[in-house]
Amino acid sequence: MNEYIAILEKYNFWGQNTPDCGYFRSEYTHKIVSSTGNRLIKVLTGQRRSGKSYILRQVTKILLDKGVRPENILFINKEFTDFDFLKTYKDLDELIKMFKNELRPSGKIFIFIDEVQLIEGWERVVNSYSQDFSESYELFISGSNSKMLSGELATYLSGRYICFEVFPFSYSEYTGITGKEKGRESYMSYMGSGGLPELFSLPTPEIRRNYVSAVKDTVLLRDIIHRNNIRDTKLLEDIFVFLVNNASNLISIPNIVKYFKGMNRKTTYDAVSSYIGYIEEAFLIHRCERYDIKGKDTLTGNAKFYINDLAYKNYLYPGFGYGFGYLVENLIYLELCRAGFDVYVGALRNKEVDFVAIQADRIIYLQSSYLLTDETTIEREYSALESIGDNYEKWVVSLDDITMPIKAGIKHIQAWNLSAHIS
Secondary structure, three states: OOOOHHHHHHOOOOOOOOOOOOOHHHHHHHHHHHHHOOEEEEEEEEOOOOHHHHHHHHHHHHHHHOOOOHEEEEEOOOOHHHOOOOOEEHHHHHHHHHHHHHOOOOEEEEEEOHHHHEEEEEHHHHHHHHOOOOOOOEEEEEEOOOOHHHHHHHHHHHHOOEEEOOOOOOHHHHHHHHHHOOOOHHHHHHHHHOOOHHHHOOOOHHHHHHHHHHHHHEEEEEHHHHOOOOOHHHHHHHHHHHHOOOOOOOOHHHHHHHHHHHHOOOOOOHHHHHHHHHHHHHOEEEEEEEEEOOOOEEEHHHHHHEEEHHHHHHHHHOOOOOOOOHHHHHHHHHHHHOOOEEEEEEEEOOOOEEEEEEEEOOEEEEEEEOOOHHHHHHHHHHHHHHHHOOEEEEEOOOOOOOOOOEEOOOEEEEEHHHHHOOO
């Protein structure tokens, strides 16, 4: 057998081989499988180690359970060193042809390529096979850089794809994999750890801390520094640390420049802006723009940044003062994004609304709070929503054990029940 076919055999479901599929993430697999049966390319994006590889394998398993023959599925994970020989689109094309000649599949062929951006010119092969009307193919690809994928997809695939952003484990997935009951105690535990899938197989806090550090270093080095020829690598990491420790706060690039100059670090607006962009492209951080509720438009200037996973805060930079309220707010932001909402910080006259979540015709105004402990806190959280004149949904989300009654049309939701209200 050809050595390359032998490599493929290790990672595919051929014969008696059954690769590990991990904890099934049905929220993703259901959406992806529901979108099959056409020539649209299924694209999974998201940070490294967020679970894209497992989700692709889970989709493969579901297709097999539906009757697709194993020899009709090709799975390639470019992140494995076994595939180091796969450098360009020509190598990829040769490998696919080799697979077809060896296994001789009949009917539609399903091709899965994980971390496709590591193959130079990958878009040529993906575009070619997806539009090959002489044979039937369906392609699934994943990548860890939003700019590169969106750029190439927009240029070469022009609307012939559907995109799924993969996040680390949600709270519901956390309780599913740990077996914990939903409630304040388990939500606090989730908030104090993180959702990177591999964390749950690691036995001690020290090993988990080392793992999170390694993920951070890999993303900064492989996905940012090498790709963008970063010269000041220390500044890149310091900006990441700054964003992690100021998540949920309104900040601006001039503020960041001023902060570093105050520490006798020379930098410029353009450098900081570019480095933040690179960190966003690698899915480590999400930018949340301000939204004028009355004018129905986004505002330039200050923005909030949220961490893609609280593990970076909890395991790497726990020393900074960081109230529980900010952690709750970060988790709520991620939950809204998982549900497919476009999320903004609401601005209304002299008041701020934590989130304006928009999905088609649905708009939710949402205030986040750790606990509604006293009348002053309740007044602060509710008054911003009360000042909004329209009749869209208005929620206050907190970790209180008791659900408060509806007040002026504003619903109180416990954070661990948020996903049920969003869906």
